[in-house]
Amino acid sequence: MTGTHVIIAALVLGLTMPAPAAVRFEARAPRPAPDAASILKTMLAAPALIDYEGTKVISTVRGTRAETVTILEAYKRLGRLRLEFLSPESVSGRLIVDDGVDTWQYEPSMHLVIRGPSFVQGAGSPEPAEDILRRYTVSLLGREAVIGRDTVVLALAPGAGGSNRHLWVDQATGVVLRTEERDAGGEIVYVSYFSRISYSLNLPTALFTFRRPAGAKVLSFHVSGGRVTTADELRRQAGTPIVAPPRLLNRYVFRDGRVAxxxxxxxAAATYSDGxxxxxxxxxxASRMAFPNVGRETVVGSMRGPLGRFLDLGYFRVVLWQSRATNFAVLGNVPQTVLMAIAAELTGMK
Amino acid sequence: MIHARLQRQLSAYADGELSPDERREVEAHLVTCIECREELAGLRQVKHLIGRLPEREAPQEVWQGLRRRIAQEEGRPVASGMLETIRAAFRRPAYAVAAAMLVLILVAVPLVKGRIDRLQAADIGVDVYVREHALVSSADPFVDRAYIGLLVGDANLALAGARRAPGEEP
Structure with a gap:
């Protein structure tokens, strides 16, 4: 038996222990609270150690309306995911199978299969917890029971301009059972939680192998072009003049780019990161794209700045504007004020 | 002036090619004009003599000379041949109109297509942005993959051409 198998066996022993027994054990001898680094390590290692399937509920606030989606989520090591959407009606019946290489989406209403790139990443090489601890201010808020399991509540504050995240991490498995995101004003904008979860060491592979329904049409949407790592390469690849400074707001650094x-x-898509x-x-x-008429009107920069549009997608926000015969858009999981400041900076650049 | 004009019509008159009005005008003029009567008589005599001439085959060397010249013409560079073809085509109005329409189509189609693509880009652009950014964000260790799946799935559906409900946005 390898070291990994010993860890997995220990995890399973912990998982299969009846919940009341665990509570009694807690009452007799409370375990010491783990430190943030060790719970983060457990959390980051989980995708390589444990399979699960459960029912997840996601609620987001998009502008003035809330949206709730219920999904059957199954995960298999390393990096395979199956999502079956139950509600609302608009997504009911949708199936997404990510086999770690491709994503297969089946839309029953159109009897259509859409193939695209995998979006399950990082399961094989988790980011070191120490790196995350350097970028986030991580604090332990305590312990809570979520669907009968012991969790440790972590608060992650990325500093100025980011969303604050609260994570309820299953202490035994490292799986995040509940997530909350708050905007800069402290309002909850995103909640995701499991209403039921079942852990396993080996979910059937067949569950993560997509089989095309008979007669379904297949479309391939691999929209991304080749990834480049410098702004100059992106300019060459785009073939049109683009604005791609090395830094934005003196905080976000150019990470990579591609032509979508x-x-x-x-x-031309340039991705920036503050870590x-x-x-x-x-x-x-602008000669190749009319200005999109979405979201609500806003003004970029000063009062005499160009008119733009703001779109709140709940988890992501979008600011669109037109300047120098180019349509610009900036997207991020950051407050509107940060996106507007980036838009003003890009508009003011020579 | 009238005399000169009618004199030019004498050959056509002799061949019976004039309209009734023109013919009457020439005949009225012939009554008073000795010069035109003499010229008409000369013309009729020439036509009579030509009509009596026997038909002769062209000598064989003439045909050989013609064939040589045709062969030389065909051996000329293609460009000049093509140029001649284009020139010949433009001498015929129907070909000229067809060529003009072809040029119009070649210019108009890209213009119209460009305009349609531009409007379509405004329709799908935000969905491409959302999809691309969602895929980029999936590297974040704290991101909820189920929500990424929802966003990418919605964008895929829009890009596949699914109609949105009124008021629904990307």
Whole structure:
């Protein structure tokens, strides 16, 4: 038996222990609270150690309306995911299978399969907890029981301009059972929690192998172009003049770029990171794209700045504007004020 | 002036090619004009003599000379041949109109397509942005993959051409 198998066996022993027994054990001899680093390590290692399937509820606030989605989520080591959407009606029946290489989405209403790139990343090489601790202010808020399991509540504050996250991490498995995100004003904008979860050491592989329903049409949407790591390479790849400074707001550093394509549409995409969150700047010549009429109107920069649009997607926010015959868009999981400041800075650049 | 004009019509008159009005005008003029009567008589005599001439085959060397010249013409560079073809085509109005329409189509189609692509880009652009950013964000260790799946799934559906409900946004 290898070291990994010993850890897994110990985990399973802990998982299969009846919940009341665990509570009694807690009452007799309370375990010492783990430190933030060790719970983060457990959390980051979980995708390589444990399979699970459960029912997840996600609630987001998009502008003035709340949206709740219920999903059957199954995860298998390393990096395979199955999502079956139960409600609301608009997504009911949707199936997404990510086999670690490709994502297969089946839409029953259109009898359509859409194939795209995998979005389950990092399961094989988790980011060191020490790196995350350097970027976030992590604090332990205490312990809570979530669906009958012991969790440690972590608060992650990325510093100025980011969303504050609260995570309820299963102490035995490291799986996050509940997540809350608050905006800069302290309002909850995103909640995700398992209403039921079942752990396993080996979910069937067949569950994560997509089988095309008979007669379904298949579309391939691999929209991303080749990734480049410098702004100059991105300029060359785009073939049109783009604004791509090395830093934004003296805080976000250019991380990578690519030309996103879909059919005749192409946009230069530059991703910036402050080490915690990412923002992406998209640029498309106005001659190739009319200005999108979405979201609500806003003014970029000063009162005499260009008119723009703001779109709240709950988890992500978008600011769109037009300047120098180019359509710009900035997206990120950051407050509107940060996106507006980035837009003003890009508009003011020569 | 009238005399000169009618004199030019004498050959056509002799061949019976004039309209009734023109013919009457020439005949009225012939009554008073000795010069035109003499010229008409000369013309009729020439036509009579030509009509009596026997038909002769062209000598064989003439045909050989013609064939040589045709072969030389065909051996000329393609560009000049093509140029001649284009020139010949433009001598015929129907070909000229067809060529003009072809040029119009070649210019108009990209313009119209460009305009349609531009409007379509405004429709799908934000979905491409959301999808791309969601995929980039999936590297975040704290991101909820189920929510990324929801966002990417919605964007995919819009990019596949699914209609949105009125008022629904990306």
């Amino acid at each position: 394509r879909h059919g005749a549409f192409a946009a 915690v969150g990412v923002v992406t700047i998209f640029q498309t010549p």
